[in-house]
Amino acid sequence: MEIIIEEEPTAYILRLRGELDASTCLEVDKQIEIAMTKSVEHLWVDCQELRYISSAGLGVLISHLGTLEARSISLVLYGMSSQIKNVFELLGLHHLMTIVPSKEDALMQLR
Template identity: 35%
Template structure:
């Protein structure tokens, strides 16, 4: 099994989580902790960069589903970027493009946030 890691950084007033490796039942709690920490710190404009995400299982998708309503009810959103075709196909198969903004890159996500404010 490949490792999983999350790198958190600020870009302007947005929080970017860079996911790397495999997001599955064993690693989903790391993403859950990161999202919960951002929400607890009143950070609701979240960009999740998936450029180094090699694999996502249903447990990882479940984390996104668990937090999207909380973030949106607080006036924010979670935008997903930089997915490879393999990861995108999993999101697409389950209808996530109708629930989430899945964008090509972080710049596009920032522009989308700015037009929504």
């Protein structure tokens, strides 16, 4: 797993490459914690190069939902493959998280 960090004026972006599983979820957890210390309004997760997500990976994202909401930081995931998106939909997570097709769609969430 490789995590590339991008910072925009109001958004902190985690670009995930590879597999988000039990062996890599702690690093994503750490990066989300760092994002929450920044003065950003939005946390975006770029999933374009995410090939696999396990229950541990899903758990990391879910575990931060309450804190992000309490701090008024919106979470937007974008660029998911159909396989990854299906996992979120099967578990009903698309009702808890904003999932959009592209970064441009994430930008539209700002308006």
